[in-house]
Amino acid sequence: MGIKRNNGLLYALLAISLLALMFLSLFIGRYTVPPGMVVSILLGKISGITVTGTEATVVWDIRLPRVLLCVMVGAGLSVAGAAFQGIFQNPLVSPDILGVSYGAGFGAALGILFTSGGAGMTMVPAFGFGLLSVLLAYTISRIKKVTSPVSLVLAGMIVGFFFNALISLVKLVADTDSQLPAITYWLMGSFANTTFAELSLIAPLIVGGTAVLLLLRWRMNILSMGDEEAYSLGINPGRLRVAIIALATVITAASVMVSGIVGWVGLIIPNICRMFTGADHKHLLPASLFMGGMFLLILDFIARVVTVAEIPIGILTAIAGVPLFIYVYKYSGWGR
Amino acid sequence: MEVEVRNGHFGYFRQEDILTDISFRLPSAQILTILGQNGIGKTTLLKCLLGILPWQKGRTLIDSEEMNYKKHINRIGYVPQAYRFVFPYSVEETVMMGLAGKIGAFSLPTGKDKEQVRSVLAEMGIAHLQKRLCSQLSGGQLQLVFMARGLVKNPELMILDEPESHLDYKNQILVLKMLERLTRVRGISCIINTHHPDHALRISDVTLMQGRNASGEATSLFGPTADIITEDNIKRFFEVESKIITIERSDHTKFNTLVVTL
């Protein structure tokens, strides 16, 4: 792979494809809206003219927030995944390695149990328990004198198992008629019920977290060499790692609280990007941002358009993730 | 840069002391070799020197002042034993990491940094490897990349952990010559770990020999290389019989080397 990579061109291509895909997604759906009408609805809405009718609702209130959320979640999870893989020195790590998804899942299940699941009532506990689980993992990892990436991952697994058990417990107590299916569907993940209100709640979290991670991206190279190496290179790895974990956790928890558990994206996208951009996080993170957005956008397109019924996005990411993973395994340097 | 250690002690948690009463002084622009058998604590000593591990007793002085990690680390180049990374970084990307202390947390390397990387690669004679992936290099090439990474920040002291141990003869000599040149030409002080007494004899000015006494306690000897690497000391510290002989090269220069006789 001694090829000279032209990353500038790559980014331009990725950015243009992403924007084009986002724009295209507004035109296609189960409900037929003529393309001309889509354009006039968009122009009308942007210039502040009141546009009404089912078509306007479909394009502006249903498709647009969903497309934006998809891109944000896909981009956020991929960037968080790339950052985590770097700082844990392991390309098989995903952004929920520290138990954030299970923590958030438990929070949402609790919300459903106690309030029968009004949308806002799952979001707050999901976010809260997501953060709590990572905090717990971090605390457990510090039982030993030295906090290493391995001890963190182990602690994350422990916390994950714990919250997974708590989810099962909530499921057991939940009303089988209404609450149990609500919990089950929540855990499968969906972009189906995206509103602008939800979007405006999580956008600052995901966009902010992603932006700061992007700024820190070159430093991630140093952390990816291991703690002692970082020390000898003049960098204290401890604080930087905590900062990156906190940022990635906020992104993941925010994603999980609106769209449920969407697996695989944060694991697979950075690995695919690494094949094109190389390992340098300077290039890996921006590439993951664009690719992650596109990946989820395409899968959600399948989820909402291909069949009459909505397909849970978590199932699609897993189905699409497996062959991609095999591909990456074959052509990447693992196991060499 | 002048480095001095006074009465350094270190032991890992619940283990006997690995380093006891280490003292040495390395004058500017000289080479110190730390000599000892495998597992005697040579790498631990380097980590204590860098401030990665704390001395439990004793201290390090840099140019006669107390060693301070934040203050001094960017003037010290550390070269660990070469290993393969998890991620496939290129040579250029790897060497760039040597500048980490100078590039802010929210910043990216600048064109000037790139220039610095290119010049150090040229100096090491590996400019042609710039875009190659480290995972595709030979052991010798990889060692040179690590040395370039330590050297890129223009340090006043280089600390190298067994830089020649896994190399073939040609590359061993290449690395040793490179070190001599850094010291003599650029005035960089060097500390290297090795378990080859003949390498120490060849390049170093002063030597610290680590070992264990009859009752198993860690001991060390320090002094000018010629005084430390003697047939008696080799027998005591390495448990082998040896002979130190002087060899004349074809250009009539002479050097000492050590031959194991048993």
Add this chain to the structure above:
Amino acid sequence: MKKSMVTAGCCALAALFITVGGWQAPVAGAADTTDAFRTVTDLQGNRVRLPPAKDLHRVVIIAPPLVSWFASFRLPHTEIVGANSIAFVDVNTKLLDHILPQWRSIPTGFLTGFRSNTEELLRLKPDVILVYGNFQKEGLEAVPIPVLDFYLGNHDNEVASVARTKLMREIFAPADSVSDLQHEWDQAKKQASELLAKRNGPRKKGMMISSNTGDTIMVLGLHSCGDDWLKKSGLSNVANVPDSQGAGREITMEQLYAWNPDIIYVFRGIPAADYLKGNIAGQDWRPIKAVRNGAVYDMPLGLANWGAPNPDSPLTLLWMIGTAYPEVMGEVDFADLMKAYYARRYGIALNEELIETTLYPHGNKKK
């Protein structure tokens, strides 16, 4: 070259920010100007603006039991344009053929479980959507169509069935002269207490199975509609213990032997006949008294499953008493009660076949 990617990244992020930041409140439907709108409070206390009943032409029903319930009103100008496929499983389809002959062609594909594909739902152009619980509102958040929630966190069959019927009638205002369901309940309760007064001996021990997959057995415990039915019909629920709350408590065979109920009702899952015939591999029901006495009954399937609150609920009460204590029924014929009820409330003249398929949904009438 490196700058361009930073710029591109920032542009994308900025674009997200601007679009998100610049959103406007969704504009409600164009028909908003009509004065005839009314406000209806659903069972979750949501105040929902509805057009007048005569303008409700197309209804989507996501909550399964509400389909035949709604159909029983026989509204001439309102049709079901979308429903949950489960609605056509847990119901007497022969009865459905009478009151909703077109049921087989009603679209159900817009739902995955209880989650709607929003655009597919919009294509059905509903005027109103009926759901049961917040989880059935998934995919409906941004839809400018009134959604009414029939979920009531109350396990009293009387309260629940009356409240739902009342809300249904309030929404659709059927032009019939049917008395409200509370009146039917009052009648049924009066008759029930007269019948139960004739009972001698101790209360029988009853149990209602909420599901049995052949692997896991779930029973209806404390705070469930099944528990309420057992209580209302003069039985003691063996599963009415504090650590067995709500619907769907998994129970071991050993626990069942210990409880040893006198009578078992099967809400869903493997039909009653298989318990009696010993057809369930891996589950030996013979030691249980109810099985030895042949007292295992499938819950009838009428307009809905009689085990849950439904428009036939007052009948359920009398049917339960008739099966639990057959001796108290005397000369009362349940089939006559049922015929009268269906004629009175739905204007349906039940024939033998419809009665039998309702009371014996798995086709095994005894004697």
